[in-house]
Every structure is written in C-alpha cells, then in structure tokens.
Amino acid sequence: MKVLDLKCSHEHRFEGWFASTEEFESQLSRKLIACPVCSTTDVSRMPSAPRLNLSSARGEAAPQPAQPAAAPKAAALQARALQFMRELIEKTENVGERFAEEARRIHYNEAPARNIRGVTTPEDAHALLEEGIDVMPLPVPDALKEPLQ
Structure with a gap:
C-alpha cells in the first residue's frame, strides 16, 4: 500500500x-x-522522501521529517471546516430543488419550522432575501454529500 x-x-x-x-x-x-x-x-x-525505519531495528529513534510551520495550522483549519460542514448536514433537512418553495412555506407558517438546506438559483435566493427570508449560500464539498466510508 x-x-x-x-x-x-x-x-x-x-x-x-x-x-x-x-x-x-x-x-x-x-x-x-x-x-x-x-x-x-x-x-x-x-514531493516526499521515502522513509525507511532502519534505525528502529537498532533501538534508535527515527528522525521525523520537518514540516512547514503553516502546515499544522492549515490542516487544523481544514479539519474544523469539515467538522462544521458535517454538523450542518446532520442538523438540517435536505429539501433539494424545492428549497425556495419550502423556505417560503416555513416563513409563512404553512410548514413546520425546521432547518433546511437545498439548491436554488441566484435569482430565487435574491427574491427570498427581498421577502425577508434569510438564506445563505454554502457550497458543500461532494465528499460530504455522500456517507463517509
């Protein structure tokens, strides 16, 4: 591997x-x-160098490769962003292409209040905002749209 x-x-x-x-x-x-x-x-x-654990056979600690100072911060930020997206997906209902319609139904008390997500056109999103319905675009990475393996 x-x-x-x-x-x-x-x-x-x-x-x-x-x-x-x-x-x-x-x-x-x-x-x-x-x-x-x-x-x-x-x-x-x-680019990466192959790592051979030859020193462990002699009981010595193998030297660890140096990482750029920004790498741990960037990795931590990416991990937090993915965790946020996972939580958002878990706590919202995906209404798909019916997003604008369902947002209006909730806003006008024609459907139960709940957190939803879905897809809409920029024009429909603008119309929702003009009606006083708060919406926010949030691109979801494809990797999070399906269950993680």
Whole structure:
C-alpha cells in the first residue's frame, strides 16, 4: 500500500492510499481523485522522501521529517471546516430543488419550522432575501454529500 501526500490547485493538502504508484497515476488520469475539502479533481502529488525505519531495528529513534510551520495550522483549519460542514448536514433537512418553495412555506407558517438546506438559483435566493427570508449560500464539498466510508 502506497500512502501519498497530495494537494489540490487550491492548496488543500491530504493523503491518498493506493495499491501502487501506477494505480495512483491511473486514477489521476481518469479524474477519480478529488480533494475532500473542495472536490476539485485538479490534484497533484507532493514531493516526499521515502522513509525507511532502519534505525528502529537498532533501538534508535527515527528522525521525523520537518514540516512547514503553516502546515499544522492549515490542516487544523481544514479539519474544523469539515467538522462544521458535517454538523450542518446532520442538523438540517435536505429539501433539494424545492428549497425556495419550502423556505417560503416555513416563513409563512404553512410548514413546520425546521432547518433546511437545498439548491436554488441566484435569482430565487435574491427574491427570498427581498421577502425577508434569510438564506445563505454554502457550497458543500461532494465528499460530504455522500456517507463517509
């Protein structure tokens, strides 16, 4: 199993596990690898040095590779953003293409009050705002639209 360090064109960094380097290249060429944060398939492999645990056989501690100072902060921020999105998805009802209609029904007390999410056009979102119905666009990464494995 090969564990590769990857990044997308938006500088989101993540790991990918592949049976071989050839399998990674195959999936990359078919656009099957997507960023778990923004869902772009414009992904590249980060340079990494192979790590051999030879010193552990002699009882010595293996040196850890140095990481850029910003990497832990960026990773923590990405993790918080994904956690927020997961919680938002868990606590809202997906009404899909009926979002504008359902938001109006809730606003005018024609349907039970609840937190909803869905899809609407920019024009419909603007019309909802003009009616005094609070809406907020929130792009959900494709990785979070399906159950995580």
